[in-house]
Amino acid sequence: MVRRMLTGNAAAAWGARLAQVEYVPAFPITPQTEIIESLATWFADGTLSGKFVTMDSEHSMVTAAGAAAATGVRTFTATSSQGLVYAMEALYTVSGWRVPFVLVNVSRGLSSPITLGPDHNDVLAARDAGFIQIHVETCQEVLDSVLMAFRIAEDVRVSLPTLVNLDGFFLSFTREPVEIPDAKLVQEFLPAFHPQHPVFSGSQSLAQGVAVLDGATYSYFRYQMHRALENALEVHEEVAEAFSRLFGRRYRALEEYGMADAEIVLVMAGSFATKGKAAVNRWREQGRKVGLLRLRMLRPQPAADIARSLIGRKAVGVIDQNISPGLGGILYQEVSGALASAGERVPVMRSFIGGLGGKDISQGEFDWVLEALDGAKPSDGPVPCQLLFTDAEYEQVRMALSIAGKSQGGTAS
Amino acid sequence: MRFHGRGGHGIKTASRIVGTAAFLAGYEVQDSPIYGAERRGAPVTAFTRIASSAILERGVITQPDLIICGDETLLESPASGVLNGVEQAAALFINTRNLEAIRAQGKLHVRMVALDITQRTSDRIGKASALSVGLGAAAARLSGLISCEQLGEGVRTELEELGLDAPMIEKNLLLAQEVYAELETVTVEPRKFSATAVIHKMGYDHVLLGTPSILAPGNAEARQTGAWRVERPEIDYDSCTRCGLCFVHCPDGAIALDEQGYPVIDYDHCKGCLICLEQCPRHSIRSKKEVRSW
Numbered sequence: 001m002v003r004r005m006l007t008g009n010a011a012a013a014w015g016a017r018l019a020q021v022e023y024v025p026a027f028p029i030t031p032q033t034e035i036i037e038s039l040a041t042w043f044a045d046g047t048l049s050g051k052f053v054t055m056d057s058e059h060s061m062v063t064a065a066g067a068a069a070a071t072g073v074r075t076f077t078a079t080s081s082q083g084l085v086y087a088m089e090a091l092y093t094v095s096g097w098r099v100p101f102v103l104v105n106v107s108r109g110l111s112s113p114i115t116l117g118p119d120h121n122d123v124l125a126a127r128d129a130g131f132i133q134i135h136v137e138t139c140q141e142v143l144d145s146v147l148m149a150f151r152i153a154e155d156v157r158v159s160l161p162t163l164v165n166l167d168g169f170f171l172s173f174t175r176e177p178v179e180i181p182d183a184k185l186v187q188e189f190l191p192a193f194h195p196q197h198p199v200f201s202g203s204q205s206l207a208q209g210v211a212v213l214d215g216a217t218y219s220y221f222r223y224q225m226h227r228a229l230e231n232a233l234e235v236h237e238e239v240a241e242a243f244s245r246l247f248g249r250r251y252r253a254l255e256e257y258g259m260a261d262a263e264i265v266l267v268m269a270g271s272f273a274t275k276g277k278a279a280v281n282r283w284r285e286q287g288r289k290v291g292l293l294r295l296r297m298l299r300p301q302p303a304a305d306i307a308r309s310l311i312g313r314k315a316v317g318v319i320d321q322n323i324s325p326g327l328g329g330i331l332y333q334e335v336s337g338a339l340a341s342a343g344e345r346v347p348v349m350r351s352f353i354g355g356l357g358g359k360d361i362s363q364g365e366f367d368w369v370l371e372a373l374d375g376a377k378p379s380d381g382p383v384p385c386q387l388l389f390t391d392a393e394y395e396q397v398r399m400a401l402s403i404a405g406k407s408q409g410g411t412a413s
Numbered sequence: 414m415r416f417h418g419r420g421g422h423g424i425k426t427a428s429r430i431v432g433t434a435a436f437l438a439g440y441e442v443q444d445s446p447i448y449g450a451e452r453r454g455a456p457v458t459a460f461t462r463i464a465s466s467a468i469l470e471r472g473v474i475t476q477p478d479l480i481i482c483g484d485e486t487l488l489e490s491p492a493s494g495v496l497n498g499v500e501q502a503a504a505l506f507i508n509t510r511n512l513e514a515i516r517a518q519g520k521l522h523v524r525m526v527a528l529d530i531t532q533r534t535s536d537r538i539g540k541a542s543a544l545s546v547g548l549g550a551a552a553a554r555l556s557g558l559i560s561c562e563q564l565g566e567g568v569r570t571e572l573e574e575l576g577l578d579a580p581m582i583e584k585n586l587l588l589a590q591e592v593y594a595e596l597e598t599v600t601v602e603p604r605k606f607s608a609t610a611v612i613h614k615m616g617y618d619h620v621l622l623g624t625p626s627i628l629a630p631g632n633a634e635a636r637q638t639g640a641w642r643v644e645r646p647e648i649d650y651d652s653c654t655r656c657g658l659c660f661v662h663c664p665d666g667a668i669a670l671d672e673q674g675y676p677v678i679d680y681d682h683c684k685g686c687l688i689c690l691e692q693c694p695r696h697s698i699r700s701k702k703e704v705r706s707w
């Protein structure tokens with residue numbers, strides 16, 4: 001075991017390296033090229049044996065990953081934002097084949113307008129594609145999650161592709177100390193892939209992804225996929241336990257931070273949760289009972305755990321780093337849904353949108369959110385989602401608009 | 414700590430040298446560069462956070478303890494953000510030989526520390542633009558958290574990763590030691606960060622405003638890319654034959670022809686790529702290192 005400074009991108013590449021991936025189809029897109037660059041180097045110098053192939057698009061790349069996995073080789077690939085969306089058709093197609101591989105996505109805001117900052121609309125657009133989704137907070141968690149993702153994906157109870165999501169810039173370009181696990185221990189944790197379901201091979205005839213053309217058969221296979229995803233919760237628990245025995249770090253589908261006696265709870269996903277934890281600590285120092293729930297596993301949704309964790313709290317605020325225009329925050333809806341099916345209510349639920357396109361969420365903004373939650377009452381009536389965006393930022397944007405020749409028009413009242 | 418410089422100066426590597434040195438010294442560390450759609454000469458920023466316990470921060474640093482400015486000309490450019498949060502910083506380090514001139518302006522109310530890193534880099538390694546080691550060493554020393562040996566380890570690790578050969582690394586190590594020895598630690602007082610945010614209640618703006626379109630034609634002119642220049646092309650009109658080749662080849666349209674057909678450089682927008690110099694058949698264009706005192 002060595003501890004080194006690694007970016008999130010490098011940590012992802014190290015995860016794939018330690019998993020001894022045998023096939024990597026790639027299409028270069030910034031800012032994930034460092035993942036692909038590192039892997040290309042390792043395949044070229046013999047550190048990894050197998051095949052590294054550059055494709056003509058993410059659509060082909062994901063199709064190739066699925067096809068390779070269908071032959072029973074351990075497959076890894078990575079993309080980012082527009083690339084993931086471009087691959088959308090293929091995501092649905094390959095998950096339907098029930099083939100295990102790992103896809104890393106570097107989250108960035110979708111066009112248009114064009115930006116480079118982190119934002120979860122890309123990965124959440126893929127939330128219904130039948131991939132397991134793990135959203136990470138630190139560079140260490142990137143590496144660990146890639147290893148865990150292979151074991152979950154390859155488990156015969158699951159047999160589905162798994163997506164590990166890390167935030168652009170905040171993790172992808174950011175270096176942190178990362179423990180690189182010992183290769184021997186990794187082999188113990190993640191032995192070579194021996195598929196237990198039929199795979200393409202020279203001696204066995206097999207048709208994959210066939211046409212069914214009737215609703216009943218289609219329903220059967222789609223629901224089987226749902227069941228397989230549900231299984232991934234239990235499998236994740238087992239895998240996380242095995243991982244912690246070997247490497248000492250214990251991951252859960254949900255991470256609870258300062259939750260023991262918390263009355264006000266922030267719900268977040270991804271690397272911005274780190275900043276949320278700082279806010280929790282500051283409020284705790286003043287004796288305020290505040291906690292944070294981080295959604296690590298987005299698919300399958302750990303609905304029962306979400307309900308168990310949140311029911312009994314006075315106020316819950318979900319900070320979504322995404323926006324479904326015309327609806328609001330996507331995770332707010334997901335968390336509300338988990339609570340609704342539990343049959344109990346949290347008196348105050350509020351939706352906040354923050355960090356779109358990588359906009360900072362300052363500690364001042366966290367304070368504003370926590371104060372809003374503290375002062376909220378169930379009798380307030382319907383409250384729309386609130387964008388975390390300051391007066392000063394609005395002034396800045398108006399200034400840019402006037403340079404762009406758009407000072408006319410004004411605010412419609 | 415926050416590092417500022419221009420693309421090609423080694424700003425990211427400077428932040429990594431301090432980061433790696435602090436990591437090897439046993440601290441928790443986070444470092445990251447931020448690029449736009451950058452190119453050589455455009456402002457670049459990088460960040461290093463060092464703590465004795467877990468770092469619960471991410472992204473850009475708006476309230477740095479130390480600001481390390483690799484290029485004094487950035488002080489003039491508000492867009493580069495060098496002076497964001499300067500009032501509360503423990504020190505602003507500037508790579509300059511003109512500290513007195515900067516002080517005389519009386520604009521900055523912060524402890525200023527200066528050293529001519531460019532000169533020392535040029536003397537030691539013969540390449541004035543490779544500022545990473547000098548700036549990293551300055552930051553390490555000012556922070557008071559890193560010993561000279563640990564700094565050396567940081568320099569070695571990062572330069573090896575970049576593929577530099579052993580003699581070059583040795584020269585850089587000497588440079589690091591020299592800069593380290595010439596500066597003193599500044600006291601960084603622990604402080605509480607308080608920021609209040611006034612949240613905007615955003616309504617619907619007219620579609621003219623609320624769409625990412627640009628109506629003002631030619632507004633790129635407002636962006637004075639001349640500040641990106643490291644080298645300044647100068648035309649010797651005595652030997653210039655008015656052939657116009659420089660005018661044709663300038664990729665930025667920064668050369669105009671005057672009434673007599675002589676080329677005139679628009680220094681507000683010339684980025685200093687020196688393509689004009691390469692193209693001039695008469696060798697009538699010379700380059701000078703850009704020195705702008707603040």
Ligand code: SF4
Nearest residue numbers: 663683684686687689
């Ligand atoms: S250096 Fe010469 S070619 Fe380059 S931008 Fe300036 S004037 Fe144009």
Ligand code: SF4
Nearest residue numbers: 653654656657659693
């Ligand atoms: S290329 Fe040289 S000689 Fe020709 S116009 Fe330009 S400066 Fe004059």
